[in-house]
Amino acid sequence: MSGPDTQTPVGASVFLSLSGLDDLIRSLKQSGYEVVGPTLRQGAICYDRIHAVQDLPRGWTDRQEPGHYRLERREDDACFGYVVGPQSWKQFLFPPMSTVSLAELSTDGWRVTANDGANEPRFAFLGVRACELAAIAIQDRVFQQAAYTDPIYAARRERALLIAVNCTQAAPTCFCESMHTGPRCSSGFDLALTELDDGFIVEVGSQRGATLIATVATVGVTDEQLQWAEERRSGARKQQRQMPRETARDTVLGNLQHPRWSEVAERCLSCTNCTQVCPTCFCSSVHEVTDLDMTRVERERVWDSCFNLEFSYMNGGAVRNSIRSRYRQWLTHKLGSWHEQFGTSGCVGCGRCITWCPVGIDLTEEVVALAGGST
Amino acid sequence: MAAKPRLAVFKFASCDGCQLTMLDCEDELLALGELLDIVHFLEASDRAEPGPYDVTLVEGSITTPDDAERIRHIRQQSRYLVTIGACATSGGIQALRNWADHEDFLKAVYASPQYIQSLATSTAIAEHVPVDFELRGCPIDKRQLLDVVQSLLHGRKPHTPSHSVCLDCKRRGTVCVMVAQGIPCLGPVTQSGCGALCPAYDRGCYGCFGPSVQPNLVSLTTQFHATGMATPDIVRGLRLFNAYAPEFRHESERLAGDRARECDAPTAIAEEVQS
Numbered sequence: 325m326s327g328p329d330t331q332t333p334v335g336a337s338v339f340l341s342l343s344g345l346d347d348l349i350r351s352l353k354q355s356g357y358e359v360v361g362p363t364l365r366q367g368a369i370c371y372d373r374i375h376a377v378q379d380l381p382r383g384w385t386d387r388q389e390p391g392h393y394r395l396e397r398r399e400d401d402a403c404f405g406y407v408v409g410p411q412s413w414k415q416f417l418f419p420p421m422s423t424v425s426l427a428e429l430s431t432d433g434w435r436v437t438a439n440d441g442a443n444e445p446r447f448a449f450l451g452v453r454a455c456e457l458a459a460i461a462i463q464d465r466v467f468q469q470a471a472y473t474d475p476i477y478a479a480r481r482e483r484a485l486l487i488a489v490n491c492t493q494a495a496p497t498c499f500c501e502s503m504h505t506g507p508r509c510s511s512g513f514d515l516a517l518t519e520l521d522d523g524f525i526v527e528v529g530s531q532r533g534a535t536l537i538a539t540v541a542t543v544g545v546t547d548e549q550l551q552w553a554e555e556r557r558s559g560a561r562k563q564q565r566q567m568p569r570e571t572a573r574d575t576v577l578g579n580l581q582h583p584r585w586s587e588v589a590e591r592c593l594s595c596t597n598c599t600q601v602c603p604t605c606f607c608s609s610v611h612e613v614t615d616l617d618m619t620r621v622e623r624e625r626v627w628d629s630c631f632n633l634e635f636s637y638m639n640g641g642a643v644r645n646s647i648r649s650r651y652r653q654w655l656t657h658k659l660g661s662w663h664e665q666f667g668t669s670g671c672v673g674c675g676r677c678i679t680w681c682p683v684g685i686d687l688t689e690e691v692v693a694l695a696g697g698s699t
Numbered sequence: 700m701a702a703k704p705r706l707a708v709f710k711f712a713s714c715d716g717c718q719l720t721m722l723d724c725e726d727e728l729l730a731l732g733e734l735l736d737i738v739h740f741l742e743a744s745d746r747a748e749p750g751p752y753d754v755t756l757v758e759g760s761i762t763t764p765d766d767a768e769r770i771r772h773i774r775q776q777s778r779y780l781v782t783i784g785a786c787a788t789s790g791g792i793q794a795l796r797n798w799a800d801h802e803d804f805l806k807a808v809y810a811s812p813q814y815i816q817s818l819a820t821s822t823a824i825a826e827h828v829p830v831d832f833e834l835r836g837c838p839i840d841k842r843q844l845l846d847v848v849q850s851l852l853h854g855r856k857p858h859t860p861s862h863s864v865c866l867d868c869k870r871r872g873t874v875c876v877m878v879a880q881g882i883p884c885l886g887p888v889t890q891s892g893c894g895a896l897c898p899a900y901d902r903g904c905y906g907c908f909g910p911s912v913q914p915n916l917v918s919l920t921t922q923f924h925a926t927g928m929a930t931p932d933i934v935r936g937l938r939l940f941n942a943y944a945p946e947f948r949h950e951s952e953r954l955a956g957d958r959a960r961e962c963d964a965p966t967a968i969a970e971e972v973q974s
Contacts, residue, residue, distance in 0.1 A: 366880075368879045391922070594913065
């Protein structure tokens with residue numbers, strides 16, 4: 325057991341056993357964190373509250389193709405032997421529904437209380453992948469730009485502890501390598517785990533991580549273990565798909581009248597699934613909910629999507645009145661104008677929009693087609 | 700104090716489930732009674748006052764010549780006429796008769812069919828009279844009903860989104876049953892309103908709230924085919940509670956290669972009643 329005075333420095337690694345991970349989860353809960361990690365639910369690996377290692381999807385993996393996801397048994401008992409599921413950490417940092425403010429009528433008139441984030445929960449995320457760290461960094465820019473900081477996001481984000489896990493395999497839908505967002509977790513985490521047969525190599529990424537790992541029993545890492553970890557991680561670099569990262573922006577913005585937009589619109593359901601599973605999409609709408617006697621009004625914010633006709637409704641009608649224009653809006657924003665707005669692409673290469681599209685539309689394929697097949 | 704707005708509820712061909720939603724507003728029912736004078740609601744009370752009414756809720760579809768006449772009278776007596784539920788807004792499950800011969804049904808069901816007067820079609824209220832607002836669902840959703848009533852009282856737009864059920868699944872954290880389990884689901888083409896109930900229990904969406912706005916039926920049924928679903932099963936899936944809603948109807952007819960009977964024009968029905 326390493327004491328606070330002998331903390332593992334940031335950038336260094338230690339070895340944590342499986343029972344040590346159990347202790348770590350318990351330690352987090354004792355420190356007042358809501359621990360969220362991967363669990364099995366409804367035929368998929370979903371992020372939910374966990375209490376112990378036994379809640380993790382041990383021995384399970386996922387098989388993903390466009391429009392297709394199935395759980396399968398692994399030959400081993402790995403805790404993190406899958407890629408990414410339908411949800412991202414967006415669910416917790418930018419909740420699907422939140423109360424922005426509340427107005428109540430009393431004899432003194434209306435009293436309005438804005439949600440300043442003071443009561444938002446304190447999460448510890450276990451199992452954050454490299455593409456998801458990149459997505460969180462993007463949403464940080466979206467929600468925390470100086471003058472427009474969102475108090476709910478900012479409070480949850482500031483309190484959140486990020487325990488990353490390096491991928492050891494890639495799904496056919498993954499393309500993080502071509503987006504330079506993975507598969508190796510390189511920054512933005514408090515701790516980063518690489519799973520071995522009998523435990524984890526834990527890399528310390530922050531002072532908060534160093535303090536946390538000091539609360540449980542760890543041992544020093546051997547060169548052999550570091551070698552094994554490197555071999556495991558290399559498994560995630562075998563990626564079938566890729567995005568032409570350097571040219572995607574010009575391709576989508578330079579071909580606004582390409583016939584391909586009409587072709588993809590014939591397949592696109594405009595159902596919003598791609599935007600909802602995307603870890604960076606951030607559109608929402610705000611509406612008021614009143615009680616019957618009109619003395620209490622809640623201002624609610626809910627996830628919304630550029631694929632909804634009503635989302636572009638302005639005086640006189642909907643601006644994007646066809647599936648073609650809505651799909652084009654999504655892709656040109658995600659890969660194109662996102663750069664002007666936030667300084668990066670809006671895509672991290674996680675492949676969720678490919679897997680969870682009910683008809684399997686693949687944005688990497690669309691970009692290649694828009695470029696005339698020449699990228 | 701000004702008189703409270705008068706609310707009436709009327710029933711046509713239907714199962715009463717949508718009216719029941721009003722009674723399901725248990726916590727809000729007393730407050731609703733404070734805001735409105737419920738003057739005609741036979742499922743709840745034997746009070747049955749004549750019009751005029753400020754707000755009229757109409758459940759059920761038009762299936763008989765008498766009903767085609769009755770709805771015209773109700774329309775004349777109503778300031779706002781709101782149709783509630785799949786029967787009233789699209790003809791309901793009973794609109795399956797529109798693809799069949801209703802005379803055959805009469806002979807099969809009734810010992811003396813000559814005493815039965817019914818139309819060859821089951822159609823939405825809006826096919827017969829102007830409707831101020833259509834509230835979808837089989838049955839309707841209680842929160843949406845309260846919102847529509849409130850919106851009429853306060854002169855604001857109702858909050859009844861036209862997007863797909865998928866968005867609600869994602870908001871509540873339900874895993875897509877189509878992608879993860881291969882279950883055919885009408886969610887991508889069905890309007891929100893139920894809160895995405897069925898997929899949360901590992902079932903595909905049945906389309907109870909009718910077509911979403913600009914639904915891409917052809918793409919979805921092509922995907923159903925690709926995952927091994929037979930055409931007759933897809934047609935049956937589309938011909939449920941909202942079978943006669945235009946987008947579902949046209950796609951099921953494209954796949955089945957048949958055509959439903961068109962609704963008789965209200966004037967033709969009126970002439971039939973008079974003769």
